[in-house]
Amino acid sequence: MTATTVEPSETPSEPAALTAARDATARAVEHLLARQDPAGWWKGDLETNVTMDAEDLMLRQFLGIQDRDTLDAAARYIRSQQRPDGTWATFHGGPPDLSATIEAYTALRLAGDLPDAPHMAASSAWVRQAGGVARSRVFTRIWLALFGWWRWEDLPELPPEMIYLPSWFPLNIYDFGCWARQTIVPLTIVSAKRPVRPAPFALDELHTDPRRPNPPAPGTARTGWDRAFQGLDRALHAYHKVAIRPLRRAALRSAARWIVERQENDGCWGGIQPPAVYSIIALHLLGYDLDHPVLRAGLESLDRFAVWSEERTTGPDGVERTEPVRMVEACQSPVWDTCLATIALADAGLPADHPALVKAADWMLAEEITRPGDWTVRRPGLTPGGWAFEFHNDNYPDIDDTAEVVLALRRVRHPDSGRVDAAIRRGIRWNLGMQSRNGAWGAFDVDNTSPFPNRLPFCDFGEVIDPPSADVTAHVVEMLAWEGLAEDPRTRRGIDWLLAEQESDGSWFGRWGTNYVYGTGSVVPALIAAGLPTEHPAIRRAVSWLERVQNEDGGWGEDQRSYQDSTAWRGRGESTASQTAWALLALLSAGEREGKAVQRGVGWLVDTQTADGTWDEPYFTGTGFPWDFSINYHLYRQVFPVTALGRYLHGEPSPARARRP
DSSP states (O other), rough: OOOSSSOOOOOTSHHHHHHHHHHHHHHHHHHHHOOOTTTTTOOOOOOTHHHHHHHHHHHHHTTTTHHHHHHHHHHHHHHTTOOOOOOSSSSOOOOOOOHHHHHHHHHHTTTTTTSSSSHHHHHHHHHHTEEEEEOHHHHHHHHHHTSSSSSSGSSSOOOOGGSSSSSSSSGGGSOHHHHHHHHHHHHHHHHHOOOOOOOOOGGGGGGOOOOOOOHHHHHHOOOOOHHHHHHHHHHHHHHHHHHHHHHHHHHHHHHHHHHHHOOOOOOBBBTTTHHHHHHHHHHHHHHOOTHHHHHHHHHHHTTTTEEEEEEEOOOOTTTEEEEEEEEEEEEEOHHHHHHHHOOOOOOHOOTTTOOHHHHHHHHHHTTOOOOOOOOGGTTTOOOOBOOOOOSOOTTBBHHHHHHHHHHHHTOOOOOOOHHHHHHHHHHHHHHHHHOTTTTTSSSOOOOOOSSSSGSTOOOSSOOSSSSOOOOHHHHHHHHHHTOOOOTTHHHHHHHHHHHOOOOOOOEEEEEEESSHHHHHHHHHHHHTTTOOOTTTTHHHHHHHHHHOOOOTSSBBBGGGGGGGHHHHHHHSSSHHHHHHHHHHHHHHHTOOOOOOOOHHHHHHHHOOOOSSSSSOOOOOOOOTTTEEEEEEEEHHHHEEEEEEEHHHHSSSSTTTTTOOO
């Protein structure tokens, strides 16, 4: 072993398949080490869909700050994602998405693409066939309303006065998940102001009947609750006309103060793009000019979400050119990527005191959050501690990252062990304090399970609450087991919840990764770490399910459509490196190292590795909102295979201090 890589085996009598796995691991480790930033962190691109790019361009148009270079580079990326039928999807290989297609089309019109160009005509024809703008999601119609392409009166109402609802009252802002909360508060300002900046062109071609661009909403409410919330929306529209002016002005000021107080040090909001976009619009509508420090920092933060690259194109003259391309990330994942990379490298055999691991630990320790955030609304007496997902998101540390960071730090032999131990103690205390009533853990909040927010007519853009999930709960349970707390009553409650959540076929639902393969790959190692024997019925059912859904080529894959149709798609999809690794992590922890499924899975990883030590993975295996917002984490294809291959070669990791039951 050298200072920078894991050496392949030179044992002459070793089986060829094992030697190949060692060689593949060594190449992958070398590739991963080369990707570490000098500051100690890792970050892969976070790819979502073109609505991020389209909305960024529409924001710049609305604010009057559009520049030609950005517009052209973003348009190149949007065009590159268009499919032959003229549509755009929200994940690789997915079905056409109406809202994404409308927003992408509109952005290209802003870039100067003419409606009669073949790619544009195909797009608008498909939109009309799919029902036109009237059938798009609320957020798409909000963007169109900003330019007069849709009437504000025909959008669901969100009054800023909701900022005053107490935390115990239904539909208060803390009933929403933190990502939705940060978006909804600024949108209450936008909804109250109803701004229109005249558009430079019409969009008649996106309506089924341009003479009636705002047709009545089709259909009727399906349940009593649906009818009740539609009635509430009608009442709020009526209130908009008679709102008490002093109260409305006070509510707008309070909402603005709430937004400003939650701006991060780097200018973003929550470390994610959508709240930043709407916060900038809202504050600008209240009189904040673009040179105001809050807006200037906010706009600069959005620029940091842009990933620039180059593409080679051939012009009509036959000359090849290199032109810039700009993709906007919805979020950035350095803490998540760094802790996963640290675990992968350690499990692959890198020495615990390797400089890369120590540097990563130093960076993670510096990212610890020790001040209160919105989570204190539900846990006012809990001492801060833990880690967020992003570079800057101190208002919203998350339970999942905190658990994985602790697991990563325990794999590093740091020269200042006291500092590491103190940070881990704070993270454990905070995670335990964030346990929900049912014994499980959500991602950001405690008991964020109100049934009402998802029923609002406004909330058709994805998951807006943060209930406990099997994958997050599993990571916490695994972390607690590593810390010798497997028999702690709080850990046992988490284990009981996980066992009760197992699906009848033996799998677990994956909230933050796709999907049942991710859930199962998270839960089985956690249960084994917590002391369940490999012969436990729940473990055997999980192993049997993974063996049944293994692809013919030896890998595993699962399409995002399993969130909508679990019968047809559960555990089904093209093999991917990350999902194959998740399945292997479960099988290896269950004692199946010598089994046929593991041997075939490892073989698939070895055979599909690229020459530079990584894997190709165009498929989206990450989840923002199940089905509604999918993610391709570009580092997943690296860190999870390295972890799986490392555990295949070296066995399950077991820290010296962990007191296994």
